[in-house]
Amino acid sequence: MKKHSLVFLADGFEEVEAITVIDYLRRAGIDVKICSIQGREMVKGAHNISVKADCLIEDLTASQAYDAVILPGGLPGAYNLRDDGRVIELIQTQIENGRLVAAICAAPVILERAGLTKGRKGTSYPGFGGDLGFDEYSEAICVRDGNIITARGPATAVYFALEIIDYLLGAEAVAEIRDDILLDLVEEEACSN
Numbered sequence: 597m598k599k600h601s602l603v604f605l606a607d608g609f610e611e612v613e614a615i616t617v618i619d620y621l622r623r624a625g626i627d628v629k630i631c632s633i634q635g636r637e638m639v640k641g642a643h644n645i646s647v648k649a650d651c652l653i654e655d656l657t658a659s660q661a662y663d664a665v666i667l668p669g670g671l672p673g674a675y676n677l678r679d680d681g682r683v684i685e686l687i688q689t690q691i692e693n694g695r696l697v698a699a700i701c702a703a704p705v706i707l708e709r710a711g712l713t714k715g716r717k718g719t720s721y722p723g724f725g726g727d728l729g730f731d732e733y734s735e736a737i738c739v740r741d742g743n744i745i746t747a748r749g750p751a752t753a754v755y756f757a758l759e760i761i762d763y764l765l766g767a768e769a770v771a772e773i774r775d776d777i778l779l780d781l782v783e784e785e786a787c788s789n
Contacts, residue, residue, distance in 0.1 A: 599764045600627045601664040602656075605649055606677045607634055610670030611641040613700045616753035617666055617760065623776060624761045624769050626664075631656065633680050642670040653682050663764055665690050669701020669721060669749065678706040687712065691743060696763055698745040700756045704728050707744065718746040754779065 603618055614630075621628045632639045632649035640646045665687055667677055677683050687697045688710050699707050704720040707713050708728045717732040718739050719725075725733040738747040738755045745763065747756035754777070762770045774780055 598625070598627055599663040600629070600661070601666060601760075601764075602629050602631050602662045603666045603668065604631050604633060604653070604677055604683055605639040605647060605668065606632075606673045606680070607640050608642050608670055608676060609639065609647075609668045609673035610701055610750055611643055611645045611647075612750040613670065613753045613756070614641070614647065614668040617668070617698075617700075617757045620754070620757035620773055620777070621761060624765055624773055626761070626764060629662075633677065633683060642673060653680070656686070661693070662690070662695065664696040664698060664760055666760065667697070667699040667703035667706050669699070669703040671702055674702035674705055677703065678709045684710045694743060696743050696745065696760070698747075698756065698760050700747040700753065701749045704730075704746050707746070712744060716744055717741045718744065719748055720746060721749045 601621055603614060618628050629651055630649045631651050631653055633653045637649045638646050639649055690697050691712055701721040702724055704718055713729040716730055717734055718730040719734045719736055720728055737752045738759045740759055745759050758770050761773060
């Protein structure tokens with residue numbers, strides 16, 4: 597059965613974190629909808645790269661179910677998502693229904709606002725940890741705690757995307773993507789120098 601995911605974008609999102617996840621999930625055969633909370637299709641990233649969304653948050657219906665909701669970081673993008681009650685309500689419903697919510701970089705502030713960090717282990721961009729309310733804060737690249745995945749920042753976006761793919765499709769799909777993007781080759785070369 598095809599998996600469906602939703603990536604929220606707000607002005608000031610971190611482009612690497614959003615686009616890496618969108619690209620790698622689509623490579624894995626996961627349906628990805630890019631959703632703007634800005635009331636318009638074009639959303640401007642933190643580094644002035646604009647992305648056209650597939651839908652607007654106001655067009656989502658309560659009957660739509662997503663296997664994963666993904667929250668890129670970047671500032672002020674993560675704060676814009678955090679301060680939108682519609683985003684908070686949607687991710688609370690995701691968790692209540694046992695579905696995945698994934699947040700990278702500064703985006704765990706959205707999880708904290710939604711009351712989803714208590715009793716959980718997680719990570720974030722350095723400097724945000726003390727404000728997130730995780731029971732256990734980790735400095736690992738990527739942390740999975742049940743149906744919440746968190747990751748550190750732009751350079752970890754590849755591993756964040758792979759963890760989401762693993763959650764949704766399993767290790768075989770991850771191995772195929774790693775091979776497709778030459779990640780094993782890069783890791784071998786990086787370690788040999």
